[in-house]
Amino acid sequence: MPPAKIAIVTVSDTRTPETDVNGKYLKQQIKHAEFVLAAYHIVPDEPVEIEKILDTLAQSDAQVILFNGGTGISKRDTTYDVISRKLEKVMPGFGEIFRLLSFEQVGAAAMFSRATAGVFRGKAIISTPGSPAAVQLAWERLIAPEMQHLAWEITR
Numbered sequence: 001m002p003p004a005k006i007a008i009v010t011v012s013d014t015r016t017p018e019t020d021v022n023g024k025y026l027k028q029q030i031k032h033a034e035f036v037l038a039a040y041h042i043v044p045d046e047p048v049e050i051e052k053i054l055d056t057l058a059q060s061d062a063q064v065i066l067f068n069g070g071t072g073i074s075k076r077d078t079t080y081d082v083i084s085r086k087l088e089k090v091m092p093g094f095g096e097i098f099r100l101l102s103f104e105q106v107g108a109a110a111m112f113s114r115a116t117a118g119v120f121r122g123k124a125i126i127s128t129p130g131s132p133a134a135v136q137l138a139w140e141r142l143i144a145p146e147m148q149h150l151a152w153e154i155t156r
Contacts, residue, residue: 004151006030007039007062009053011069011079012130015042022068022135029139035147038062045070050082058121063151065123066143069130071114080114083127087118094126094142101141102134124154 008026017023020042030037038061043049050070057065070079084090094117102110115138117126128138143150 001148001152003035004147005036005038005061005063006147007057007060007065008037008041009050009057009065009067010042010130011045011050011067012042013044013076015069017042021132022130025132025135026066026068026139029144033144033147045076045078047078047082050079051086054083054086054120054125058123062123063154064147065125067125067127068135071116071127071129073112073114077114079127080116083118083120083125084116086120087116087125088120090116090118097142098128098134098138101137105133105137119154122154124150 008023010020010023023040023042027037027040039057041053043053054065067079067083070077095115098115099110099113102113113129113134115128117124119125126143128134
């Protein structure tokens with residue numbers, strides 16, 4: 001099977017390509033793992049913008065779309081709300097395991113995370129918090145180890 005094609009979306013009102021630590025980290029990890037970077041975007045914490053990029057990337061050749069940011073419980077955190085409305089199949093295990101692993105690192109604050117994953121229009125969608133530690137945890141413990149399997153599952 002060819003390497004998985006991955007799109008990255010950072011959801012933030014303040015990050016730029018120069019200051020997007022998560023985007024830089026994920027791009028580096030994708031290259032290191034010999035996956036393919038299909039797209040990279042930064043969008044503001046606005047539901048319309050999040051939905052627009054999700055719809056656009058769902059028509060691209062990306063197999064997996066990684067969102068980071070906007071999964072908390074503040075008024076500006078809307079990534080989860082948009083994505084959860086659009087998912088056709090949910091992978092509840094992702095959020096459950098992510099929160100368990102987060103609990104080991106940050107304690108009870110892990111309950112504030114609305115990390116989620118699922119399938120939309122034949123693409124795997126994964127949404128994590130925007131903290132660099134959360135992105136690294138999700139990538140290293142959950143996403144990277146199953147990336148090729150995930151890409152295969154959604155295309156079979």
